[in-house]
Amino acid sequence: MARRTKRIRVTVNGERYEKEVSPSKSLLDFLRMDLNLTGTKEGCGEGECGACSIIMNGKLVDSCLILTVEADGQKIQTIEGISRHDRLHPLQKAFAEKGAAQCGYCTPGMIMAAKYLLDHNPSPTAEQVLKAIAGNLCRCTGYGSIVDAVLSAAKER
Amino acid sequence: MKVVGQGLPRVEILEKVTGESVFGADVRLAAPILIGKILGSPHAHARIKSIDARKAERLPGVKAVVTAQDLPPVKYGRFVRDEEYFAHKKVRLVGDKIAAVAAIDEETAEEAIKLIKVEYEVLPHFTDGVEAMREGAALIHEEYDQYQALSMVEGRKGNICYHKQTVQGDTNRGFQEAERIFEHSFYAPMVHQTYIEPHAALARVDASGKATVWVPTQAQFFIRASIAEIFQLPLIKVRVIPTEIGGGFGGKMLPTIEPAAVALARKSGMAVQIVMSRAEDFQVANPRTPCHLRYKTGVKLDGTIVAREVELVFGTGAYCGNGLVICQRAEMLASGPYRIPNVKIDLFCAYTNHANCGPYRAPSGPQISFASESQIDIIARELNLDPVEMRLKNAIEEGDTTPACGGPLKSVHAKETLLKAAEAAGWKERRREKNRGRGIALGYWLVGGMASSAGVKLNEDGTATVMTGVIDLSGTVTSLGQIVAEVLGVELDDVHVRTADSDFAPHSTISAGSQALRSMGSATKWAAEEVKKQIMEVAADKLEAEVSDLVVEGKRVYVKGSPERGLSLGQVGQLSLTHKRGPIVSIQSVSIFPNQPAISAHVTDVEVNPETGAVKVLRYVAAQDVGTAINPLSVMGQVQGAVIQGLGQALTEECIFQNGRMLNPGFLDYKIFSSLDAPRVEVHLVEHAAEDGPFGAKGIGEPSIIPVPAAVANAVYDAVGVRISDLPLTAEKILMAIQEKNKSG
Numbered sequence: 001m002a003r004r005t006k007r008i009r010v011t012v013n014g015e016r017y018e019k020e021v022s023p024s025k026s027l028l029d030f031l032r033m034d035l036n037l038t039g040t041k042e043g044c045g046e047g048e049c050g051a052c053s054i055i056m057n058g059k060l061v062d063s064c065l066i067l068t069v070e071a072d073g074q075k076i077q078t079i080e081g082i083s084r085h086d087r088l089h090p091l092q093k094a095f096a097e098k099g100a101a102q103c104g105y106c107t108p109g110m111i112m113a114a115k116y117l118l119d120h121n122p123s124p125t126a127e128q129v130l131k132a133i134a135g136n137l138c139r140c141t142g143y144g145s146i147v148d149a150v151l152s153a154a155k156e157r
Numbered sequence: 158m159k160v161v162g163q164g165l166p167r168v169e170i171l172e173k174v175t176g177e178s179v180f181g182a183d184v185r186l187a188a189p190i191l192i193g194k195i196l197g198s199p200h201a202h203a204r205i206k207s208i209d210a211r212k213a214e215r216l217p218g219v220k221a222v223v224t225a226q227d228l229p230p231v232k233y234g235r236f237v238r239d240e241e242y243f244a245h246k247k248v249r250l251v252g253d254k255i256a257a258v259a260a261i262d263e264e265t266a267e268e269a270i271k272l273i274k275v276e277y278e279v280l281p282h283f284t285d286g287v288e289a290m291r292e293g294a295a296l297i298h299e300e301y302d303q304y305q306a307l308s309m310v311e312g313r314k315g316n317i318c319y320h321k322q323t324v325q326g327d328t329n330r331g332f333q334e335a336e337r338i339f340e341h342s343f344y345a346p347m348v349h350q351t352y353i354e355p356h357a358a359l360a361r362v363d364a365s366g367k368a369t370v371w372v373p374t375q376a377q378f379f380i381r382a383s384i385a386e387i388f389q390l391p392l393i394k395v396r397v398i399p400t401e402i403g404g405g406f407g408g409k410m411l412p413t414i415e416p417a418a419v420a421l422a423r424k425s426g427m428a429v430q431i432v433m434s435r436a437e438d439f440q441v442a443n444p445r446t447p448c449h450l451r452y453k454t455g456v457k458l459d460g461t462i463v464a465r466e467v468e469l470v471f472g473t474g475a476y477c478g479n480g481l482v483i484c485q486r487a488e489m490l491a492s493g494p495y496r497i498p499n500v501k502i503d504l505f506c507a508y509t510n511h512a513n514c515g516p517y518r519a520p521s522g523p524q525i526s527f528a529s530e531s532q533i534d535i536i537a538r539e540l541n542l543d544p545v546e547m548r549l550k551n552a553i554e555e556g557d558t559t560p561a562c563g564g565p566l567k568s569v570h571a572k573e574t575l576l577k578a579a580e581a582a583g584w585k586e587r588r589r590e591k592n593r594g595r596g597i598a599l600g601y602w603l604v605g606g607m608a609s610s611a612g613v614k615l616n617e618d619g620t621a622t623v624m625t626g627v628i629d630l631s632g633t634v635t636s637l638g639q640i641v642a643e644v645l646g647v648e649l650d651d652v653h654v655r656t657a658d659s660d661f662a663p664h665s666t667i668s669a670g671s672q673a674l675r676s677m678g679s680a681t682k683w684a685a686e687e688v689k690k691q692i693m694e695v696a697a698d699k700l701e702a703e704v705s706d707l708v709v710e711g712k713r714v715y716v717k718g719s720p721e722r723g724l725s726l727g728q729v730g731q732l733s734l735t736h737k738r739g740p741i742v743s744i745q746s747v748s749i750f751p752n753q754p755a756i757s758a759h760v761t762d763v764e765v766n767p768e769t770g771a772v773k774v775l776r777y778v779a780a781q782d783v784g785t786a787i788n789p790l791s792v793m794g795q796v797q798g799a800v801i802q803g804l805g806q807a808l809t810e811e812c813i814f815q816n817g818r819m820l821n822p823g824f825l826d827y828k829i830f831s832s833l834d835a836p837r838v839e840v841h842l843v844e845h846a847a848e849d850g851p852f853g854a855k856g857i858g859e860p861s862i863i864p865v866p867a868a869v870a871n872a873v874y875d876a877v878g879v880r881i882s883d884l885p886l887t888a889e890k891i892l893m894a895i896q897e898k899n900k901s902g
Binding site for chain 1: 164166167171172175176177178180182264350351353354355403404434630631790793799800801823824832835837838
């Protein structure tokens with residue numbers, strides 16, 4: 001069945017893409033299906049769990065709530081784009097060492113939320129970390145180890 | 158010990174923090190993948206008059222539509238064969254599966270679902286177990302008498318699919334001896350595991366008719382067996398490839414969407430992926446069984462418990478599913494971790510018109526502890542006893558038994574665990590403050606073990622590979638690696654361990670019941686020990702030494718007292734290929750293990766806002782009896798996570814139904830704890846190597862969730878003097894109770 005599509009240009013993790021997309025496709029589906037960047041997860045599709053958190057033009061957003069066409073001309077960073085040349089981002093290292101990822105499903109979104117925090121506030125307090133990840137649900141860790149990891153990464157940077 | 162006991166990061170952690178891990182919905186194939194959707198019933202209980210899928214089949218882009226007609230007429234079920242995969246005569250819950258479609262994209266699949274016309278005759282429904290059990294209630298399964306069931310399924314009657322009475326001693330005599338008798342009723346509603354990854358499955362059927370299913374599951378061999386049964390295939394015609402699993406907590410054990418994906422893949426000849434929406438997952442996955450609990454307890458004035466009668470009514474859902482697992486557990490746990498001479502337990506498992514309930518982290522544990530430990534608190538206060546003293550007086554000790562526990566219990570550390578929590582929390586030296594309270598509760602869990610096998614092989618460079626099919630939920634796989642490294646005298650980095658699929662893994666136990674490490678760890682340890690023997694055998698020949706004179710340590714094998722007379726494990730690996738014994742490898746099996754108690758003791762401080770009833774958790778102390786902590790980082794993580802999950806159950810979580818439809822199937826209205834709600838959990842481990850289990854490990858995945866609701870309820874009472882007997886302890890309930898108390902007080 002022929003459906004209307006729209007051509008968009010978007011930069012994801014430094015790579016430029018030009019694609020035909022359906023106007024109703026979410027940015028999350030575009031990243032996962034069209035670009036095969038499956039590191040960003042869907043937990044609810046309603047902007048309530050934060051598993052799909054990415055950074056778009058310097059802002060932390062739930063990619064499930066954004067239409068791909070809205071991302072036209074924008075710069076996007078996902079979990080796949082934060083480690084460079086096999087060097088882990090300090091947050092990734094700290095999450096690994098502090099046991100801040102158990103099942104690991106919320107982890108990419110959680111790390112993006114934490115990265116957004118550290119990009120704007122390089123030495124946050126524990127309370128500020130708790131607030132910064134309040135939109136990212138984790139069912140495994142109880143959050144304590146995540147806070148430890150973010151604080152430890154902040155020191156590392 | 159060098160590697161066991163180290164808090165090492167999980168072996169798969171780098172894949173997880175970089176986003177590389179492949180979870181259920183992340184599987185991609187070279188061939189195109191269709192999107193599958195399921196049509197579920199809009200009614201909780203109805204007769205199906207007709208199903209017409211012709212319009213859906215004709216919709217362009219639709220590649221397959223399947224209904225009951227596409228499957229063999231098989232009734233299945235682990236305990237009672239009461240379930241057919243697609244409903245065709247009756248639907249028994251909102252979301253009961255009627256048909257599934259596969260299409261080129263999600264929009265087309267959704268459109269096709271809407272085109273399937275089903276006519277229903279709506280029937281009366283029950284979402285509460287007690288209502289469903291009433292005399293004369295409409296039957297959810299009219300033909301129950303004709304169902305096949307395991308012989309252990311006793312007491313079937315009306316909508317009761319299982320009733321069992323367990324007696325120890327004589328409660329009538331016990332109550333005569335009692336100086337005070339207390340009777341209380343409690344209720345724990347349905348709650349959902351709420352793993353962040355919804356159910357997902359991808360299936361493909363090849364030209365030989367073999368089905369391959371990629372699925373995040375806790376029990377790959379269960380899923381394989383279920384698919385084989387539903388499609389009447391030999392087990393070798395079904396391959397389950399477990400993906401990384403984004404949380405399970407008991408909810409990913411029985412098949413949900415997998416058979417639909419297989420049916421669609423078979424009919425379309427293409428790969429089909431189904432991913433549940435969050436709302437579907439809430440509505441139809443396998444949540445925690447709602448439970449009515451009645452406790453009658455007789456005591457002496459000094460606090461000694463002389464008799465206890467317990468009646469539990471579980472509303473199990475539309476089909477029996479894993480419902481009896483919960484009952485079996487409840488039978489063992491219902492009287493609590495106490496030495497009570499006279500006990501009677503009545504368990505009822507009733508059919509109800511909602512999702513099949515199943516295991517959820519410590520099935521039946523938190524419900525039972527909430528009732529039992531709330532009542533112990535009430536009794537202690539009435540008798541003017543310290544709640545810790547009352548529990549110490551009655552707690553189980555080495556060699557005691559509790560009903561259905563399977564014999565005298567060993568490795569019992571209830572009293573030490575209780576005292577550890579009390580001491581860490583400063584139980585005795587507390588200061589009273591207005592609207593603030595402190596509560597204590599015990600959790601009782603028994604760790605068993607199940608048939609398991611695992612293999613270890615030595616590679617030609619001296620590294621080792623573990624062959625296991627166990628699913629990693631709580632860090633089990635890492636612990637297996639640590640066990641092998643310890644036995645072979647190498648580092649964890651020298652061991653490769655990941656979950657293999659059902660075609661290649663030796664039979665592995667389910668990751669549930671907190672027994673995976675005990676079972677799999679034992680099989681793995683034995684295999685590693687056998688590999689070590691083989692290493693020594695090969696080395697002894699080369700070194701012209703006696704096997705008994707050899708030491709395996711530091712990646713080498715050498716003659717005791719002369720370390721220079723030795724070989725690296727790499728040299729041994731190479732040698733084995735030309736040695737008469739051949740490659741070094743072993744697969745070992747274990748079977749049933751006796752139950753062992755894993756006791757939790759929690760103390761929490763809360764503040765109740767008298768104007769709103771809202772509870773704030775100020776402090777949380779958890780002591781846990783773990784045997785040996787193979788990996789303390791994983792163990793601490795399990796305790797912390799379990800407590801926060803338990804706090805949700807205590808304070809905010811509840812599946813609310815109207816006409817069988819869940820009214821709050823999303824994270825906005827089904828409120829799990831966020832980072833802003835969660836207190837820091839102070840964890841204290843009680844470590845004594847247990848009688849058996851690898852290096853004395855018990856199990857840790859579940860027990861720490863058990864006492865949470867009771868500890869909070871007891872703290873709320875201590876703070877504001879109101880006793881809430883139905884979970885969760887919402888601000889609204891507490892406020893109303895405070896107002897009631899003020900009116901009458």
